[in-house]
Amino acid sequence: MPQLNGGGGDDLGANDEMISFKDEGEQEEKISENVSAERDLDDVKSSLVNESENNSSSSDSEQAERRPQTRPDSESYEKTRDYFSEALRRQQDGGFFKSPHYPGYPFLMIPDLTNPYLSNGSLSPSARTYLQMKWPLLDVPGSAGLKDSRSPTPGHLSNKVPVVQHAHHVHPLTPLITYSNEHFSPGTPPSHLSPEILDPKTGIPRTPHPSELSPYYPLSPGAVGSIAHPLSWLMPQQGQHMYSIPPGGFRHPYPALAMNPSMSSLVSSRFSPHMVTPPPHSLHQTGIPHPAIVSPAIKQEPSGDISPSMHAKSPVPAKKEEDKKPHIKKPLNAFMLYMKEMRAKVVAECTLKESAAINQILGRRWHSLSREEQAKYYELARKERQLHSQLYPGWSARDNYGKRKKRKRENKPDSKPEDFSIRSKKQCVQYLTSEKMCDSPASSHGSMLDSPATPSAALASPAAPAATHSEQAQPLSLTTKPEGRMQHHFSIPGKASGSTSSSSSSSSSSTPSSSSSQPTMSIPVGTSGSQSNTPILTRPIPFTSLHPSMLSPPSPFHQALHSHHALFQSQPLSLVTKPTE
């Protein structure tokens, strides 16, 4: 696993060294396993047909193929069929996007960001992928042969997510671009985001034609002048900024970042002025408006009734000055990044609109992600934090405390934990009921096929934050203990979080070092989370029995599984006691 921070040596994140648990041999092995597994899955699916008739269209596309006459929703049928065929084609292609089991993630394969250059100086495929991830509108040309010429989509969308409607027309990758979507506004885009920013032939940056400019990232010309081109790190030889830099006009505040390609790219994307033309007070000290900076006028403050313009006009009291301070948002964690990206997809696949329900689905999908997939988000999040801390050295998460007052907070002290737990459960069930329409690949009792293979945060993210929370406390982690010892894990959040936390920490520390027995994964059944206070039931699952395709969320089959799981999830947790042999 490449070290994206290029050995920067920062200790902002834990050691993110990913422990590869799946080598190539295993991959091939799993392919063969998949054949037999699919037979079993067919059985499961057929049983699911009856169980999940009420499910969303996407969840039973497989059924639709079998019984198309039962699917009045022909559009959905076509959609899922295309989705399926596309996935099949990709699998057969074995091309650049081979590895992602879930087509929505091709852009997340970032194997070699620290060295984005090929030996000939051109951009490596992985780097291009990363660029496409970070700048979806940017068609990094590179060598033509490596470009996915099959893609029928305009170059700006490399992830061929079928029928994805991004909420508010926000690209799902915006978390990687900006902290605050609301800052987007149509306008003159920065030239550096032009799809043809590099000359396809020479690789030399050129001034884009106005017609090529993306309307995505507005930036005032004045601001542009002081910004290094986000791809400047791609052209070290040229060493030129895309834009003329007035003498002393641009001082990279963090030379280390400039030296680090990946970091530089982050600076140039999410933390750069691409998309924001914020009020003056939101400007970073470098003059670079940070997307994480939210104007009080935008990020409503209780007393934030003063518009930025008013701030500029009239003197304000000291307290107002305090309020005027830009609200620097917390860097997004891995799950938040994932959520931002996948939300639109879930919304498109489901008919759900309530974020609470969607988030539940996303939460399960998150758990169902393979470790590699999660690790990418952890890595991104780690870099986000790293960059954030470097951009705002003095910033503390505490600074945002109390920014918004919650009614909930007032009630919390009064409510007993038990009451809260019950309340959460009810609400959870409520959402889970709606979730039946489009569920995640979470587990069901019985076969491991329907279990959410959840790599632990500690494993998926080495950085990962040692076990501190419910998640870490839950035995999601890959363990190498003998299966016999891992029959059931009952974790009762709240109290249990402590004990489990300690146990998880120990397990996480010893996790990779596997003992003799077959690795198993403890799978949470039910919801987790410290806030939900919902008991977690877990059971071990032979890790080698888990095929990535089982973990990848939205294939038609998985959706069927999701449906199955939804049915299961709606049942009382007490039902989840079936031991795994």
Added chain:
DNA sequence: GACCCTTTGAAGAGC
């Protein structure tokens, strides 16, 4: 219009 809900993860405070 502010807050709730829901998710996971990160960070800080308190013990």
Added chain:
DNA sequence: GCTCTTCAAAGGGTC
């Protein structure tokens, strides 16, 4: 070191 709290996103729902 552990536990608890808060916030990050998102948008429909609630008050």
